Amino acid sequence: xxxxxxxxxxxxxxxLCIIGILAMVLTKSKSPPYEPxxxxxxxxxKSDLMERRQLPTADPRPVLYVVTPTYRRVEQVAExxxxxxxxxxxxxxxxxxxxxxxxxxxxxxxxxxxxxxPYVHLASAMPAQYRSERYVPRGVSNRxxxxxxxRDQSPQPTGVMYFLDDDNTIDIRLLEQMRHTKKVSMxxxxxxxxxxxxxxxxxxxxxxxxxxxxxxxxQFPVDMAGFAVNLSLVMASDALMPYHAGYEEDKLLRxxxxxxxxxxxxxxxxxxxxVWHTKTKKNQPPSLRREVASHxxxxxxxxxxxxxxxxxxxx
Ligand code: UDP
Ligand code: MN
Numbered sequence: 001x002x003x004x005x006x007x008x009x010x011x012x013x014x015x016l017c018i019i020g021i022l023a024m025v026l027t028k029s030k031s032p033p034y035e036p037x038x039x040x041x042x043x044x045x046k047s048d049l050m051e052r053r054q055l056p057t058a059d060p061r062p063v064l065y066v067v068t069p070t071y072r073r074v075e076q077v078a079e080x081x082x083x084x085x086x087x088x089x090x091x092x093x094x095x096x097x098x099x100x101x102x103x104x105x106x107x108x109x110x111x112x113x114x115x116x117x118p119y120v121h122l123a124s125a126m127p128a129q130y131r132s133e134r135y136v137p138r139g140v141s142n143r144x145x146x147x148x149x150x151r152d153q154s155p156q157p158t159g160v161m162y163f164l165d166d167d168n169t170i171d172i173r174l175l176e177q178m179r180h181t182k183k184v185s186m187x188x189x190x191x192x193x194x195x196x197x198x199x200x201x202x203x204x205x206x207x208x209x210x211x212x213x214x215x216x217x218x219q220f221p222v223d224m225a226g227f228a229v230n231l232s233l234v235m236a237s238d239a240l241m242p243y244h245a246g247y248e249e250d251k252l253l254r255x256x257x258x259x260x261x262x263x264x265x266x267x268x269x270x271x272x273x274x275v276w277h278t279k280t281k282k283n284q285p286p287s288l289r290r291e292v293a294s295h296x297x298x299x300x301x302x303x304x305x306x307x308x309x310x311x312x313x314x315x
Contacts, residue, residue, distance in 0.1 A: 042145040045104030045121035046112075047153075055092065055118055062179050063159035064093040065231070067146040069139030070108065070166040071100040074283045077107060077310040079166040084115045090175050096149070098142035099123040107310045122149060127243075135245035139165065139224075143248075144240045150231065157235055162228040167280050170225075174274035177266045178228035184258050187267035189223040190276040198223045200263065202270045207263040218250040225275045229256065287314045 055063060066087060070076060080097070087095050095117050099108060104123045112119045124145035130137050143163060150157065160181045164170060178185050186207065188199035193213035198221070201209040212221040220227075227249070239255030241248050267274050288304040292315060295301070307313035 039127055040124065040141060040144065041102070042148065043103055043123040044149070044153075045109060045123060047120045055094070059092050061092050062181075062230075064090070064175060064179050065096055065146075065150060065154075065159055065161045066093060066175075067096045067098065067143055067161060067163050068166050069098055069100060069142030069163075072105060072311050074285050074312050075280045076166070077111065077312070079280065080108065080111055083164070083166055083168070083170075084111065084117060086170060086172060087175075088115055088117050090172050092179075093118070093175070095119045096146045097121050098146050100126050100139065100142055105311075120146075120149060122146065130243055133245065137243040137245045137248065140241050140243050140248060147234060147240060150234055151238075154231075157231055159231050160228050161231055161234055163224050164275075165224060165277075167278055168225050169276040169278045171274040174267060177274075181228045181230050181264060183233060183262045183264070184227055184229050184253065184256070185264040185266045186222060186227045186270070187265070187275065188270050188273050189226040190273035191279075192223050192277045197273065198226055199270050200265055202265045205265070205269065207260055207265055207270075214246075216246075218247065220250045220253040222249050222253070223277055224249055225277060227253065233258075285311065285313050289315050 068080075068083065070080060084095065087093055095112070097108065097112060097119060099105060099122070101123045102125050104121055109121060112121055122142075122145050124141045126137070126141045130140075147161070150161065160179055162175075162178060174187060178187075186200045188197050190197055192198040195211065195213045198212040199210075200207040200222070201211050210221045212223075215221045233256045237256060239252060242251045244251060288300075288307070292301050292304045304313055304315050308315050
């Protein structure tokens, strides 16, 4: 073999190696971070469901399981108080509050106990690998833990599941409507993206498309608060929400294998907004140590202590 041929082959080999390495790097960085292989740990804090027997078995209405992810921050107790007091007015409802934390927080437990609402309190921290993602899949580990609880632990695995974030706002009439969901019901959500609404398009009583500012390649471009699912679908599969920011709803609904014909449009044929994707301004917890010291013999020390207890201040 000539010297020239050998050097050409060397170059070709080197080129092939480089292409191979590049392909490996690219496919790795392209694969979405929702593959299993991380540690998911759920802590069951307390279930008030069986202890207080607050769900009368004689009530023929389907039970509503409202799943609310939450995490420690200055606004948390305000959000949970507002939402909890709304849900309190709805009978035959179980509030599944799942903290993004390694353990359950005493201030969340106290709030749930005080409200007297039938509840399930869990904690399931987001696996660390997702925290550093460009788009963090917020509330996913929490919702997955709730679905697993419903499958494995629920004493009454019939009813309807609905995801409602702790900062959202809901009209209780919608909760009554979605209670009767046969498979999957859908409805408009206000304050979403550019149109300030995300909604199914309904024609002659059937869902035929989507009115949403970010459809991209989603088959079901809906907001997290825009659909409710009958538990029979949850029980019939082991589908879980993927750790894929932006695609959580779409991929879960796809995994349930629903068709457009099966979607039940609510909120007066999707003409009314009865739930809103409200957002609360975020604040930093202040350190009140110096202020406490400068107001001795007053209420301020106890006030700051109580604020610290509910994650509103550091002292
Ligand atoms: N959440 C969580 N862990 C986080 C951030 C958010 O459990 O690190 C919860 C949050 O309490 C809410 C849901 O996940 O119920 C969606 O989060 P957020 O409201 O921040 O998202 P956005 O509405 O802006 O998409
Ligand atoms: Mn939110």
